[in-house]
Amino acid sequence: MELHPDCERILFTPEQIAAAVDGIAQRLNADYAGKTVYMVCILKGASTFYSDLVRRLTFDVRFDFMCVSSYGSATASSGAVCIRKDLDSSIKDMDVIIVEDIVDSGLTMRYLTENLLSRDPKSINICALMDKPSRREVPVEVKYSGMEIPNAFVVGYGLDYAERYRNLPYIAVLRREIYAPAACTK
Numbered sequence: 001m002e003l004h005p006d007c008e009r010i011l012f013t014p015e016q017i018a019a020a021v022d023g024i025a026q027r028l029n030a031d032y033a034g035k036t037v038y039m040v041c042i043l044k045g046a047s048t049f050y051s052d053l054v055r056r057l058t059f060d061v062r063f064d065f066m067c068v069s070s071y072g073s074a075t076a077s078s079g080a081v082c083i084r085k086d087l088d089s090s091i092k093d094m095d096v097i098i099v100e101d102i103v104d105s106g107l108t109m110r111y112l113t114e115n116l117l118s119r120d121p122k123s124i125n126i127c128a129l130m131d132k133p134s135r136r137e138v139p140v141e142v143k144y145s146g147m148e149i150p151n152a153f154v155v156g157y158g159l160d161y162a163e164r165y166r167n168l169p170y171i172a173v174l175r176r177e178i179y180a181p182a183a184c185t186k
Contacts, residue, residue: 004165007155007172012147014169017129017157020146021049024127025056027144028097036060038094038121042112043067043085044166045101048158049129053099064088070108081111096121101159102130102149106140113140130154130171153179 003010012020039061041050054061067085096116103109109126116124127144134151153176155161156168161179165172 001170004156004168004172006165006175006178007168008175010170010172011149011152011154012157012171016147017171018052020129021052022056024129024144024146025053028053028127029056029058032057032059032095034059035095036062038062038064038089038091038096040087040096040098040116041065042098042100042108045158045160046099046129048166049101050099053127062089062094066112068108068112070111081108083115091116091119091121093120093122096124097144098124098126100126100128101157102132102154103128103140103142103145104132104135105137107138109140109142110138129157 001010001013037059039054041047043065044067054063064087065085066083066087068081068083070081098109098112098116100109103126113124113126125143126140128142129146130149131142131145132149132151152173153161154171155165155174156171158166159171160166161174165174
């Protein structure tokens with residue numbers, strides 16, 4: 001597998017990603033057997049993970065999508081969350097799972113969880129392919145997590161920088177000079 005020239009190293013191979021998705025699916029299948037679950041994909045980054053995950057689930061799943069932003073073109077969350085696409089249906093009395101690509105500072109997840117809790121669901125849990133607890137600014141519980149990652153800026157498998165690299169089949173660490181060129185030339 002050829003490493004993209006803008007990346008410094010592969011953090012997770014396609015095989016490692018598939019194993020993590022399988023592990024999450026097994027836990028979800030055990031916890032939600034016989035239930036109907038409203039699964040909310042956070043666009044755009046989680047779409048690849050979400051697609052792979054829901055095909056492994058054996059319980060009844062209702063699909064929905066939200067598009068939120070707290071990054072823009074930056075590499076760190078601004079903390080100001082903007083909902084660009086909201087849910088299409090009510091989640092009142094539903095078991096809800098928020099599916100995210102990565103939980104970093106926790107700011108977006110805290111905002112989303114509080115927002116969705118105000119809509120009277122039966123329950124809300126967070127499912128993330130990757131968790132980066134070393135960057136956490138606010139406490140959030142990621143109940144279903146596939147991999148813990150170091151404090152590095154990663155791309156691939158749906159994750160991007162400035163709308164690039166989403167199509168990489170692996171998760172890689174982006175070279176610092178790509179996302180912080182001014183800092184690297186000093």
